[in-house]
Amino acid sequence: MRYLQIFLFIVFFLSCVSPCCGCDLLNATGGSFGQSDGGLDIVNMQIANLQFRCEKQFRLGLDGGQNYSGVRRLGDGKGNYIPYYLWQDSGSNSEWGSNKVDAITPYPADPFSGKGSGASETFPVYGTALSAGDYPPGIYTDVVRAILSYTPFGSSVPLETDLYISLSIVGNCTMDLLGLGDFGEWQTGSPDLKGIPLGMITVNCNPPGMAYAIGMGAGLHFRGGMRNMISGAEFVPYILCADSAGSSPWGDSGLSRFEPGYAESHPAPAQTGVSTGKTQTFMVWGDAMIGTSPSGVYKDTVSVTIVWP
DSSP states (O other), X not given: OHHHHHHHHHHHHHHHHSXXXXXXXXXXXXXXXXXXOSSSXXXXXXXXXXXXXXXXXEEEEEOOOTTOSSSOEEEOSSSOEEEEEXXXXXXXXXXXXXXXXXXXXXXXXXXXXXXXXXXXXXXXXXEEEOOOSOOOSEEEEEEEEEEEEESSTTTSOOEEEEEEEEEEEOOEEEEEEESTTOOOOOXXXXXXXXXXXXXXXXXXXXXXXXXXXXXXXXOSSOBTTBEEEXXXXXXXXXXXXXXXXXXXXXXXXXXXXXXXXXXXXXXXBOEEEXXXXXXXXXXXXXXEOOTTOOSSOOBOOOOEEEEOO
């Protein structure tokens, strides 16, 4: 009988230290809202996964994060914050909190709870970022603590790991060309044309305070350092300028500082601006060297490009 008691005691002890007895918080992956230009909120997006294993009743919670102030927030390290929410479901019905697993700084929403199967399980994390607004471009981040507790609650030390969450805010610009590109009709032998208004470019960039640049390419028939309009085999050289006096020739030099992949084609500088959050206008002026060019319809095509950080 004594031998049997010892045998039973040993079996129980080995069973208790088996990995299947408790729970493991295995991994926290993902955590990115991707990019936003500040135009719309990001709603009901799966941003991460939590992997755990448990064979007991458990509670899996997410705390308020490092930037918590009444709501979870993503920060850029410069005092700018974007509020966001974490959900247990894609319908945004159950916010994910830690008020039953975090006794120090609980986030005021319930954790996910249930009974584990003993096998590894993966649970998705959904998010909503209130990204619509005039947020400065940059990388906004937060660190949320994932906390797993299991029965008997209160007697076991919760398992914890960090979930890194990020959102990249990029600028956004729109551009329109109004009445752009027509020198009109002129007689052969007319004097060179100076300060002809060719139309305007309207730009709307956000957020306010963001720098941008507008470049004009060399056109299809660039030679001798000049753009050219052609009619058959005939050429009319011309210049595009940002002012009527012709003192600010307009090219696309400098765009590669904003966008390294951009291939500059015209040596004159691009025009730069700083966004006000409202529509801004740039006039385009042209000079054309008619000389003795014969009659005809002379044309060229010039690319107009706007770049921003």
